[in-house]
Amino acid sequence: MKQRQTQQVRAVLGAAFLVGSPLVQAQSVNLPADSPDSPAGVEMIVVTGSRISTANGYEAPTPITLVTSEELLKKAPESIAAGLTKLPQFVGTAGSNVTSSQAGTPSAGNYLNLRRLGSIETLLLLNGQRLPPTSFDGTTDANIIPQALIQRVDVVTGGASAAYGSDAVAGVVNFILDTKFEGIKGSVQGGVSSRGDNEQEKVSLAAGKFFMDGRLHLEGSFDYFYQPGLENNGLRPYGGNYEGGWVNVGANPARPCAAGTCPENPFTPMYNVRLANGTYGTLIHGGRTARQAEARAGSTPFSLTGYTFEPTLVGGPVSEFGAHPADLGTPTGTPNFNVGGADTAVTFGTTLTSLLNTKQTFARADYEFGENLTGFLQGSFSDSDTRYVTVGAGTQFQSFQIYSDNAFLPVGVRQRMQQEGLASFVASRVEADQHPKEVLTNNRAATVLGGLNGRWSDMQWTTNFSYGRSKLRTRHFGNFHQPRWFAALDAVDAGEFSGGAANGNIVCRTDLTNPGLFPGCKPWNPFGNGSPSAESYAYFQDEPSRYQVENRTSGLAASLSGPLFDVPAGPVNFALGGEYRRQKLIQQSNVDPSTPIELYEPGLVEDGATNPANLNGIPEGLRTAANPFNLLWNSTNVGNSFGKQNIAEGFAELAVPILTDKPFAQELELNGAFRYTDYSVTGGMRAWKVGARWSPVEQIRFRGTWSQDIRAPTLYELFQGVGSTRGTFTDIHTGRNTNLITLNRGNPDLKPEIARTITAGAIWQPTFFPGFSASIDFYKIRIEDQITRPNTTLINQLCEDSGGTGPTCELIVRPLPFDDRSAENFPLSIATVPFNQAFSEMDGIDYEINYDMLLGPGKLALRLLGNYTREFTQASSPGAIPLILAGAAAGVPKHQITPSIDFSTDRLSVGVDVRYISELFYTLQPNVFVTNNRLSSVAYLNANLTYDIVDGESPVTLYLSGANLLDKLVFAPQNNAQPTEFYPSFQSQYDVIGRYFTAGVRFQF
Template sequence: MKLSVASATCVGVSLLALVAPAMAQTAPQVDGAQLRSEDPADAGTDAGASDIIVTGSRIVRDGYTAPTPVTVATTEDLVKATPTNVPDALNKLPQFQNSSSPSRSSHNFANSASHGNVLNLRGVGGNRTLILFDGMRVPPTTYQGTVDTNVIPNALLQRVDIVTAGASAAYGSDAVAGVVNFVLNRKFTGLTGSVQAGVSQRGDNGNQRISLAGGMDLFGGRGHLLLSGEYYNNDGMLRSDRKGGNANYVYVGSVPGSTAAPGSNANPRILQDNIHLIFASDNGKILDGPFANYQINGDGTIRPFDNGTPTGTAAFNIGGDGFVIPSDVHAVAPLRTYQTFGRFSYDVTDDINVFVQGNFTRSELSYISQSNAWVGTQNAPVFQGNPFIPARIEAALTPGQQFNIGKYSGDSAKKPFTQERTDFWMATAGLEGNLGDGWKWSVNYTHGSSRHSVDQHGLYDYQKAYAALDAVRDTNGNIVCRPTLSADPVIRARFAGCQPLNIFLTGDAYTNQPGYDYATGTMSYDARIKHDAAALQFQGSPFELPGGPVDIVVGGEWRKQSLDLTSNSDPSRLDTAAERSEYFAGLRGVSSTSLFYWLTNVGQAQGSVTVKEAFGEINLPIVRDMPFLNSLELNGAGRITDYSTSGQVETWKVGLTWKPVQDILLRGTISRDIRAPTLFDLFAGDQSGIGLLTDPVSGQSGNVSTVSGGNRLLDPEKAKTRTFGFVLTPRFLPGFSLSADYFNLKIDGAIGTLDTTRIVQNCVANASAPECALITRPSPTAFPSLVRIAAANIARLETAGVDIDASYATRLGNGNFSARAYVSWLDKYVTRQSAAVPAYDSAGYGINNGPIARPKWRGTLNLNYVSDGGLTIFVSEQYTGPVKVGSREPNNNYSGAKAPSVWYTDLTISQKIEGWGGSLEPFITINNLFDRDPPLVAADIPGVNLPTIISTYDTVGRAFTAGVRFKF
């Protein structure tokens, strides 16, 4: 499909037949794919002198005049509530649910690329929220297609506009849940910055922030320059540093020995602490052979293994010698960011402005992850003749006999350590100008690049680990690795540096031996994402209607994105018998599920997509100033998009705004939106993982290896969004505004994957189900050795609820008082993993495994008082309603467990000091003022997270930040 300015114009003209909300009352200017009036702040006027009126899908400043549900959050208010960074503050608003961040993610694994600040509107997934920086699409920063918003410079942000409704017609793919636009203060002049430091009450989570930004007019006011630089550091905290982190809480089946699935009505789950997993131990558990079910002592002796007290979950016992997943891993990942930004604009003529801008960010995360383990289908093989075998065991073995040991190194000092680094830069150059008669144009080109690198150190390198385990004596009586004695010179050369590994040592003695150092290595992957985009737009008012001038905008966009993901642990390199035979040649006892490394094996992915688009929007002010028709406005938007991977798709939006009287606005929209599959969805190679499975076939519970990959046949997801609501701005109560909007979002053909449990259960329920082909078992009744997870357009999602936004501002005593409340009510959140399974509503439920919570009610109340003397007292209250533990899916009976409602209070006190041609503002912020503990909500899998829902509740506790902001 060829797109041009002419075709874009045709789209815009055809939109005369469409209707959607419009609020433009002054001559608008082009800004992205929407119409809006001049921003007083950009023009250097008093921001409070007049409202910013918008059309289309984006709000500017005043959400109460917007046609779609929108939240506008000023940077000033955001940093008062959360001075660390703007994305952390946004995550406290009720519109965002289950976002990930360094303090909201599990750090047991390194292959998820989700440890940055990934914003999640409506809780439908971070890749369904479009992120913009000053109206321009931000390229993905992770190979999974999401944007770590830590890369966006904060110092010169003016506000954040949040469109909480489908906006694909205006902005393109990914705006299914809405848009988050970080808006730049383009006309800032002067010097501003901050210096601050913080720490939690318990002495961890130490953080520091330094920022400096400036702006100046040049060349007699025809040019303007902006520059900024920022540094932020957070030291993080361990899971063991918080209450419950060491208790090993787990929800287990309540009927010991039951054959019914844990969580079924016959075996409901109950909360239990001190849970141990009995298929391995820190010292090492002998699993078979003449001393099966014996424990290694570490001093050459053994003893019978204490299984502890059984529960209703197989292999999950209370106490005993089984292992626990250690708590000295990070609950909050240490984070460090460096940000720079620059922008220069110049009026070439009175009608043409040229600009160029760019930003660079380096974001660094580091965290301790799960311990090394020989567990599940990858137990440690030991052969008769190994000189480390205790004499008592060796005497009972037959020549050549093998036995297996389950060993989890949770009691040692050495644990895998992960480093993630994202280098991101984005540059834009553009022109914009006037054509006369109110017509305007703009053209711009953006190039963005992101490199996300991950190194996970200290993992078992299975090729070396199996060689080191197989210890023997050479002809001189020295203990060596058996492969070094191979008759094949290639094998001898490959393992020339091998050091024997004594599996019978324990604790630090085990991890400090040369053989352990040899057996471990570094898993690395590197994702490079490139983004190029060009846009051309025209806007004007061709004629008038009784309600005012008709405004249209038409344009075209082109963009290309490419992904190059490389890895030293690509599972596809071991997906044939010949490849495995060559890689593990000369080794004995290698598990059929072993890949390159323990925990993390990331496949490669290379691919690109080119997108061509034409869009248009029209505002029709039908009537104004008539009885019961104070204003009636229609708006329509449409976009035609052609993907090189999947072809053409159309998106649109129609709607209406009606003011029967000046004090009341009624509004409604309906839109069709899309999310295209990410490059990783399409082109990913095989990725390995592990999951805990309670297998109804074998009756066993344990780790199962999983492999997932891309699907080049994926189509864009298609969604329909409906909103309707009202806005009250009563004249009898100046300063008060209230909006309430109902939303309903349905996504069909959603890209989804069945989890391991669902795949196995579907196969058990129907032996001819296609899921059975995804399961590999050594024998028909054996525990699976592999489950393949495949993405497809199989899922369905529907969510609905009501958003309320109320504010009030007035003069109070010797100062100004303002209050603003954001409230969200979730009516339903219905998901269906595929057509083969029922749909389930999870509204009002939460579970640690995800970790995900979907409370029915969430809210934020901000109270702000500014005295005439410059004293500011700011109080923010965040409310999270109660949730039931579990879900409505099968095997989710948690014996009625609930997490109660929670209130968090944040307090900021500051004093502005005028002088020296500017102002200083010392401040102190106390987050979680009353040190509210998070509700106790354990997982079904021990040690995954702190025993709470980390995506929803604060785990840090009371924390202090003090510093000074300045502006000259």
């Protein structure tokens, strides 16, 4: 009878949590001794999204990896979220190890990514409650979660949309709080790499206490973390920086095909790869007659093409022209990427890992109103700052033209231009003398959750309200304010301009032609590294490009669960409930790229007529009738966005015991869940799941689920305003590598993704081998109508493959017809828009082995977590060639294994673990060729040691951990990466810090 009662408790609680109502708080539940539903003294641990687990998720029908906060902090002492990224199921998580060159993505937080299906497919919960998004793309930074009171983390590694709704396609990460903590505990720690850099500081404090004879419980916590990051790529081997770095470039410059697309011209790692289409002192390209200069189109041969101006014009010798033929090194098979050369340049100064500074506070109150009614109220606030340098040397490739009357132009060059009948020439420059382009982000998030839990007869009910608000602020310093830059670039001598003799009064031309248009303009001298004045840079570079994103989420929810009736095998249990949420996105920026920046008098550009209001420096392609000039900044032009929607959901779940205590059926249970969600923007969607658990004998259990999961488009995917960026781009159509304007916008016609997930597994806990347990689970996920935003390279390739007739060709604006492959037909712009046209499919196996035993004076714990990914493919559209990502560097490793050994006594604990990543390949595509395509497997050795210098009920513990003790750094140059802008490794996959040590002290009383 007692066994049946225990099963009843498990069924009731399991039903509620399998449905996954965020109303139900996942926590340890102490049932009273006189409860009719539980044996006395039993403490049940409820695992969200599953049934009750007394150990590590083995009794759940859906695969679950359960990890304690202590175990995670051993793997990564900086944070629990960072420890999760060391688990085999997490691949490609973006954190401080991954920075952005454009500052237009939320890459410097900690955005967890299950199975590399995308952080947007991974749902984050705190005690079963959905966390608000913290960035414009709908993802949530795990750094906002309070650390000190986290008890464990449950990772549901199967589809869970029927339980939690949208975004749970890849799975759920549920951070479980200790809501009954009593006492005071804290920790202080510091860390440093073996190279003496990237020091960290961390402080954590929590307190809790019962009042009013145990009816009231209060608790709170505070966490602080700081780490400066690594300021540039040159701080680690192979990183380059001021020297040219390692890059995979085409090996054969004579081949007409793009690098890596034919066997004769494979991507090959080369050292000292540098930029050949720009120099630190300004590189001269083709000349222009007066009419060409006015129309900003076409070119005329110039005898000084390929000349660069002296490295410095102050105190050094100069040639006859103040310029000399540029030494641009040896060409490679990648256009404009050369090896060596005295005058070539690199975009040095990129931050390797970003600065991170986080602060989190949390408070909670629980109150027992009566025997069957309890209430709670909790709130959290987090403040997170990041900082990193995108580049220390910006690039301006064929991005401006210089007129012959420029006051800074050396006399010899001016005379040669006049002799050859040229009014201007187009130029390129790498800005080694500018202030580095630095990104500062601040992310603040606040959440409030309150509710009531009660019991009515055999039924349990819950109701709650929630509110979350986050604000992300980003500032990108060092950007060129484009109109001001072009005004400062066009410098003239005031005396000469008025028809008189030169008087040395150098001013911006607009001061004379359009006084007041650009007040305070400071002429900029581009001729020679170090020639521009600090004042001229400050004029167009001091103000940052900036934007802020605010997300607001509020909701009401209620649920009811309990037994319906009894069948011979036990009670049939149900859970049902509903939820209503409101979401709002507000994004504001100091630029609106959707509105062209008009710097011309209408109608006087294309016909070549004189127009003194024009800014003369603007080159071809930046302003035509088809492509109005719309970049206020030379990068990070994020548009304004606004969107909102209401979401109504209803769910139901049923757990039906079929057999119990029968031969070959110690337990057989079926369960099913259904959720209907109505989105005010995209309409209604259904998610469902059916599952079963079967124990033929006591020591073996089988489990399986089949589900339909959904992900609704985010407000940003639907309503993103037009944004734009400028960066270098290799056009396979023309073979030209130069600057490209990329336009980004949302798509209000998107519909939700639909995924089908199958899991099937087994758990073995042999009675003849006490302390041993093992599980193995197969999973298969296929996402249809997946929302993806094809990048410019893919858009370009798909259009090329279609011969200019495919749908992506409409996103590419060229000045000439498609059949023209001359350099002049380089795209004016490419637009990227999200579409429901991709699919992803993957299958693999998760497995886990545990063994605990007594050994001498202590306990030995062995654990192995592993993942095998058999297949992972993605296609950008129906009929497109799928990308093979299982075993590819841009995808997931075939094998990831983390074995660990821990030995502990009353006062001492020693642990060792190894994180193994199997071999990867740059590419597995049949039409892409890479020399040395294989990246060898790597194993990171980590160790930890703790010792209680004070034991008993108020312990004081010293701890020491070492990560990557063998100092493994994986050398993996990027294909066609801009030299030294990207570290030659896959930073979301491999460690780039090297050997690292952390020491600290913990206390509790």
